Amino acid sequence: MILQLLQNLTSRSGIIIILAFLLSKNKTFKRLVTKKDLSLVDKISMSILFGVFGIIGTYSGIKIGVAPGSDAIANSRVIGVFVAGWLGGPFVGILSGIIAGLHRWVIDIGGFTSLACGLSTVVEGLIAGYSSRKFNNVKTDWIWALIMGAFSEIVQMMIILVIAKPFNQALSLVKIIWFPMIFVNSIGIAVFIGITQQIFLEKEQVAAEKAELILKIANKTLPHLRKGFNTETAKLTAQIIYDMTDIDAVAITDDEKILAHVGEGSDHHKSGSIPMTDLTYKVIKSGKYEVAKNKEEIGCKYEKCSLLSAVIFPLKERDKVIGTLKLYKSQKPGITSLDLKLAQGLAKLFSTQIELSKIDYQRKLLVQTELKILQAQINPHFLFNSLNTIASFIRTKPDKARQLIIHLGDYLRQNMTVNQDEIDIYKEIFHIKSYLAIVHARFGDKIKIDFDIEEGLKIKIPPLILQPIVENAVKHGLKNINDGIEIKIIAKDEGEYVKLSVIDNGVGIEKSILEKLFLETDNDSCIGLRNVDKRLKYKYGSAYGLEIKSELGKGTTINIKIPKLKANTKGGIV
Incomplete structure (x- = not known):
């Protein structure tokens, strides 16, 4: 009898599993189970849904006759209720249990x-x-769901023995149903949870693919937007987005006119066109994104326009709207949630890049006029890679993720401190440690870091002197190095000056490149080192520039001498 009950219960619990699988394909269900912060309405909806699963489990149960007039039901009611509590928490578990349990009574x-x-x-x-x-x-x-599901079914058997009367009939019932129900229902719970796990994995995969696409677009658009926000750079950027996505048309505007339109509708949405669509003006005025679900909401005045839906995001320089990014679809189902997230990510990215282009322009002006401090810039690729690294740790190692967020905050805060003449050397070292902590989290054992910092150094140095050198060692040192790289940072008191050294065993620098390293060229890969060298020479004199020793295939050593004398304002020491 027990074996037959096991077989029947397995086949009937399969109904719930099939329903769970079908439900996992529903967008609303996916949104509900993957939502981080459930509202009260969400919790009630979830409770009702899984309560219904519990009721189905009751109706698909098998009647067991223990004695005349003493029937019971071997069922899979617990599957829906347990999954509700596991995914939604105590409130959802209790409420769905009340719904299914009250129905059973x-x-x-x-x-x-x-x-x-x-x-x-x-x-x-x-x-x-x-x-x-x-x-x-x-x-x-x-696995945990399987274990706790089995435990909860054991608890049910105990409750039956305590409450159901007479006891001898309750005991006879438990002897029959305990193994089939614990075995089948715990496995059913595990399978149901496994199905929802696929929803989480699918969401993470979609997010990863979207992030990867945004980063690929960023890599291609960065060189253009760094040159400024104008018709030429907007057209190149729009073309890149159009080529790399399934969007039917891409447009970029400033706050007055269309700068570029690529794809369908380019015959009448022309560069330099005024006026733009009404929806575009609305986004510029409000600073908030808009989604158009039909031609009327787009507001194009051209009757034969084939564009059916659009999403428009503002491009901002700080808090000021300077333009918009517009993605269009000409076919149903129109703009999807993925298109919306893509537009949002690109808009934020482009806003950052546009701001960086302004910073880059200011930096060039400062170099030309030989001001004391050259504008330091945050490398956007490092920032995006850091955020991706942190995101990868959030689920698996939340404590590590929190530490990396603190390091990233310290790193960004120091990178923005460019209005100080000098900072304490240990503050600069702390900044480097924050940077390398993030780099080490990303590359793991491929990068080894060693600090040899003498204690009691009482000296101040220009801010952001070591960071570009260390970043250069990481960036170029890892090229073609399968076994990783070792970086050593040394600070020693040498009497009249403090010597700072950054030593790596990376790929090294070619002699031809080394000879032209400090010449003013368009070689962006050397701009960080050139800036450091210029700043050191300006502050301490021409004898205090970077000393670089490098051998191809063996590594690079960069030395800095910081004199213990006060710097004057004319590029020498007194």
Whole structure:
């Protein structure tokens, strides 16, 4: 009898699993189970949904006759209720348990096990809810779900023995159903959780692909937008987006006219056109994005325009709207949520790049006029890579992610401190450690870092002197190095000056490049080192520039001498 019950219960619980699989393809269900912060409405909706799963589990159960007039139901009601608590927490677990448990009691009021089964359903929802809190790092881990599901079913058997009367009939029932229900339902719970796990993995994969696409677009558009925000750079940027996505048309505007339009509609949405669509003006005025779901909402005055939907995001320089990015679709289903996120990511990225182009322009002016401090720039690729690294640790190592966020904040804060003449040397070292902590998290064992910093150094140095050198060692040292790279940073008191050294065993610098390293050229790969050299010579004199020793294939050593004498304002020391 037990074997037959096991077979029947397995086949009937399969109904719930099939429904779970079909439901996992529903967009609304996906949004609900992957949402981080559930509202009260979300929790109630989730409770009702999984409560219905519990009711289905009851109706698909198998009637067991223990004695005349003492029937019970071997069922899979717990699957829906347990999954509700596991995914939604205690509130959802209890409420869905009440829904399914109350239904079990109502359909057989006064029945042999109706009260025990109804109560145990609520208890199992509660167990699942608090279990998900305890194992919140593995919320969708089917192994833990299997274990806790089996435990909750054991609890149900105990409740039946305590509440169902007479006891000898309750004991006879438990002897029959305990193994089939614990075995089948715990596996059913694990399978259900495994299905939801695929939803999380699918979401992460889509997010990763979207991030990768945005970064690829960033790599291609960065050289253009760094030259400024104008018709030429906008056209090249729009063309890149159009070529790399399935968007039917891409447009970029400033706050007055269309700078570029690539794709469908380019015959009448022409560069330099005034006026633009009404929706574009609305975005420029409000500073908030808009989605047009039809031609009328787009507001194009051309009757034969084939563009059916659009998303428009503002491009900002700080808090000021300076233009818009527009993505169009000419076919149904129109603009999707992925298109919306793509536009949002690109708009933020381009706004940052446009701001960086202004900073780059200011830096060139400062170099030409030989001001004391050259504008330091945050490398956007490093920033994006840092954010991706942090994102990868958030689920697996949240404590590590928090540490990296602190390091990134310290790094960015120091990078923005360009209005100080001098900072304490240990503050600069701290800045380098923040940078390298993020780099080490990204590359792992491929990069080894060693600090040899003498204690008690009482000297101040120009800000952002070491960081470009260390960044250069990381960037170029890792090229073609399969075994990784070792970087050593040394600070020693040499009497009249403090000697700072950055030593790596990377690919080294070719002699021909080394000879032209400090010449004013368009070689952007050397601009960081040139800036450091210029700043040192301006502050301390021509004898205090960078000393670089490099051998191809063996590594590079860069030395800096910081004199212990006060710098004057004319590029020498006194």
